[in-house]
Amino acid sequence: MTGPATGHEADRTGLPDVGGKDAPQARRPRVQKNVTTALGLDICSERYPVGSVLPRESDLCEMYGVSRTVVRESLKILATKGLLHSRPRVGTVVCDKAEWNLLDAQILEWMGPRIQDLDLLGCILETRRTVEPVAAEFAAERASVQEIADLEAAWTRMRDAGTDTEAFTRADVQFHEILLKASHNQVFRQLSSIIHAGLMYSLHRSNEVIDHRDEALAIHRDLVEALRLRDKAAARAASHRMLDTAVRDLAPALRGRRQDADGA
Amino acid sequence: MTGPATGHEADRTGLPDVGGKDAPQARRPRVQKNVTTALGLDICSERYPVGSVLPRESDLCEMYGVSRTVVRESLKILATKGLLHSRPRVGTVVCDKAEWNLLDAQILEWMGPRIQDLDLLGCILETRRTVEPVAAEFAAERASVQEIADLEAAWTRMRDAGTDTEAFTRADVQFHEILLKASHNQVFRQLSSIIHAGLMYSLHRSNEVIDHRDEALAIHRDLVEALRLRDKAAARAASHRMLDTAVRDLAPALRGRRQDADGA
DNA sequence: TCCTGTATTCGTCATACTATTTTTGAATTA
């Protein structure tokens, strides 16, 4: 009531956005989300390395200028994603990366370019080569007309992107996500997030070369055509060709994939 | 345990008052976890169908006899898993199943036998047929000696299970999880949970037939041998044979997989 | 060496207040 905007001078520092400035309606939208994101970024960027202990909850409250409720719920979210593990007296520790939910879209976003660590880019490419041709085959016999239309729409957006590499890549990623959905296999669809992340960091570069774009356009069109004709073999073949170009374009980025065959 | 006890009036532990009987060491272990599990079960069992709104938080507090803190953090966990979505004034609604994180071990556990709905069993089998042979191939060239030893240990447990179908199935599932891990592909490893769930509900039946068990034992041994020899082709072949028997055994259970080609 | 007590930290509870959004209903207009 009567908006006493003056109170709460609690300096909510640490958050990436707006500063103190007691501007007009300094509405604070989703404090929760901001804290979760800040902590998630700090963990994924190894600012809090694996095995390390986070500041205790009351300290985090001070650091971010929020209540313990918010901090705890944020920690709960991150724990659910496999990043953290809290225990009384010992504190909140960062889990081993093997427990991270790598298929979580937010984690992948927080990792950003670090996705190249951990062999993730290579793993994702292997996964695509394993799954996508099969998904294309399934889509050939199961895709709805609506889904095929959506695929074509994505293709059109690719074609019309012109010199906008960003837009081209976005449409390209959407194409692959629709394809996975059109496979009508729920497990495949769960892979959308990680393939999305992998594509975003690999397509962007290869799509900068105009020749590659034309080639990609042609192959994508072939795939849509194969789906329309319900031609499983052709769909699979088109997907294979697509991935061959991906392997070729990513070869330099994957230089020296490490073979950590030995136990740590 | 597995107490169905889906009753909402469940006898929560230790009400604030009337604490009359201080039971043995039953204390109250993990109130949080209990509430989360109860809500998760109620959602996965469609007691709260997709699109329905849950009771408001204060009501849930009464129903489970816990504080709002616990209820909220439980809801937060379930929301992170994609089951729920909360908004002020409107309440907490159950998300569409397409948003559920099907690779989450807990969700799969909560679904229990309902895993047969939604075509999940079929999807999992398709995923196995797509991924496992490739994983076996990768494992042939990347598995550590320790991992191969672990695989053999699992195989030994299968062999020595005798008439204990439960133990045999458990070892069988472990075998496949180790195999995925040995592929040294982090994305493949994330599929462990769902393959685990799929196997638990399919192997158990097929392993009841003694002939199938002997056959399975032989094929699993062949796979281990192939890994030891670093023979990719043989590993892939063994995996394929394994899955062929799985398809054969599951055929009756998958009767009439529905082809929902149309958009719902 | 083993045991016990203590300090620290997360886990839970309780209450109050804020923010957001749906709903309602009155005022306005065609």
Next chain:
DNA sequence: TAATTCAAAAATAGTATGACGAATACAGGA
């Protein structure tokens, strides 16, 4: 009168605060 607009109200999740309980690592004594 009927439809429209807009502002006030009601309801619910979101946040803040403070207190206490429970679990456990650690230190000190037997």
